[in-house]
Amino acid sequence: MKGFKALCVLSLGLIMAFSPVYKVQAADDTSNAESAKDGVVQVNIVFTDESNVKHIICGASGFLIGDSEGSEYVITCNHILNPDDETITAALEYLELPNSEEDVAKISFSTEVVVEGDVVLSTTVVNTSAELDLAVLQLPQPIYTKSPLTLLTSQNYEVANLPYAIADTVYAMGYPDAITYDSETQYYSDEQVAMTMGHIVNLVNLQNVQVIESDAAVGANNCGGPLVDEYGYVIGMNLLTSDGMYSCALDSTKITKLLDGLGIQYSCEYERPVEEEEAPETEVSDTKDKGIPTYVIVIICVGIVAVVAGITTTVIVIVINKDKPKKKSKKQLKQEEEARMQSFINKPGVKTPNDPFKFESSNDNYGPTDTVILAGKPASSETTILGQGQGISQQIKMGTLIRVKTGEKIPLNKGYFTIGKDSLHADYYVKDNGTISRQHAAIRQTNNGIFLEDCNSTNGTWLNGVKLEKGGKQKLSNGSVIKISNEEFKYEL
Structure with a gap:
């Protein structure tokens, strides 16, 4: 009776497990867009008074470009670099400093860029454009806690063949409030970077400037910051200009053409990552809108009963066979016999019958050999036989990967270490990035060194900014920067 009850409970659980479930649509994944926060910076316009005290007059958002291992630059709005006399006078009055026309003049x-808190870097103005309201600033050194952003644009600056289109989701990035001399908060942290979501409503030439119009709100708090797509690629710079009810951003074609003209190095893509196709999931129609035919229900029920019966039979067979003693293979029996013989031989002071040899144990380390017979003839004419030595375990020293986005350290603990987005196919998987292939890349140890290999990925693998051929490999060195699709890692040996 107890067995019958247990069988009923098992059957009920299996029926519930195989019952249809309804698919729930998850909220939009913004993790890739949020990664662009690492490249947003605060730009301040400051002056030092006669008492050698520094004051912020105004500020804006900006974003990093360039190479984290080389020169880094900041893109921001041009209009903040030269505050008007009205703003300067108001600031001097607020700060209770002399504010005559002569003082203002x-x-x-x-110009400073915030690193962390009130720690800043003074910048050099490389060039500006009043027409585009764009300024390019050069940093004296990289900001190692931030990552330069990648621009998404068209080849040859063509506006007719852009890799983004009307209705695409975009995010205007910047800070919660405008940065002024009387702001309660004058230094914002990385955690306070704000994202305003919207959609592209038009791609248009406005007053001879190619702009992206969107319904993402742009103001003094985020002008100069990047307009990014859902993958975190920069497609424009936020402007204070508006066209009716829509905000405007300077198109990436204009930005990249200016940077190329100045000979500035930056990261660029000409197409979006291709999303990996996921295995289809079972979906059930809404029964409120359309009823399920009776014959389908009958087939489902029969199928469930058949599955339950099959699984139940399998469970019963397993239970019956559980208590049966397992026969040992010939190999296992032979290994046990050899172990018993070795145990007997290694006993201190034990001699075999009619055998003059003396058996002694030894603690010397001779590697993985079973026995070592010493050369030479001892005085007693006995041969000393050493016991089994301790093996030398070789540890694989592959190094460590550091995921730039999260700072996570990933030890490379295998001679062939794979990276992807599927835990079934990769030793390390990135579960929050749909652009990475199931098995995207691998790090392999060879006699010639440690190599990065591309596993025929969809969106490509880069080493120090150079894209690997599909299935190709390149040798790694300490400090190498690895890019898997749009995900960056740093290699440390």
Whole structure:
């Protein structure tokens, strides 16, 4: 009776497990777009008074481009670099400093980029454009806690063949409030970078400037910051200009053409990553809109009963065979016999009958050999036989990967270490990035060194900015920067 009850419970559980479930649509995944926050920076316009005290007059958002291992630059709005006299006078009055026309005229401004808190880097203005409202600033050194962003644009600056289109989701990035001399918060942290979601409504030439119009709100708090797509690629720079109810951003074709003209190095893509196709999931129609035919229900029920019966039979067979003693293979029996013989031989002071040899144990380390017979004839004419030595375990020293996005350290603990987005196919998987292939790339140890290999990925593998051929490989060195689709890692040996 107890067995019958247990069988009923098991059957009920299996029926519930195989019952249809309804698919729930998850919210939009913004993890890739949020990764662009690492490249947003605060730009301040400051002056130093006669008492050698520094004051912020105004500020704006900006974003990093360039190479994290080389020169880094900041893109921002041009209009903030030269505050008007009205703003300067108001700031001096607020700060209770002399504010006559003569005082205003002799003020000299400098531009700073915030690293962390009130720690800043003074910048050099490379070039500006009043027409585009764009300024390019050069940093004296990289900001190692941030990552330069990648621009998404068209080849040859063509506006007729852009890799983004009307209705695409976009995010305007910047800070929660405008940065001014009287702001309560004058230094924002990385965690305070704000994202405003919207959609592209038009791609148009406005007053001879190619712009992206969207319904993502842009103001003094995020002008100069990047407009990014859902993959975190920069497609424009936020402008204070508006066209009716829509915000405007300077198109990436204009930005890249200016940077190329100045000979500035930056990361660029000409097409979006291709999403990996997921295995189809079972979907059930909404029964409120359309009823399920009776014959389908009958077939499903019969199928469930058949599955339950099959699984139940399998469970019963397993239970019956569970208590049967397992026969040992010939190999196992032979190994046990050899172990018993070796145990007897290795006993201190034991001699075999009619055998003059003396058996002694030894603690010397001779590697993985079973026995070592010493050369030479001892005085007692006995041969000393050493016991089994301790093996030398070789540890694989492959190094460590550091995921730039999260700072996570990934030890490479195998001679062939794979990276992908599927835990079934990769030793390390990136579960929050749909552009990475199931088995995207691998790191292999050879006699000639440690190599990065592309596993015929969809969206490509880069080493130090150079894209590997499909299935190709390149040798790694300490400090190498690995890019898997749009996900960056740093290799440390």
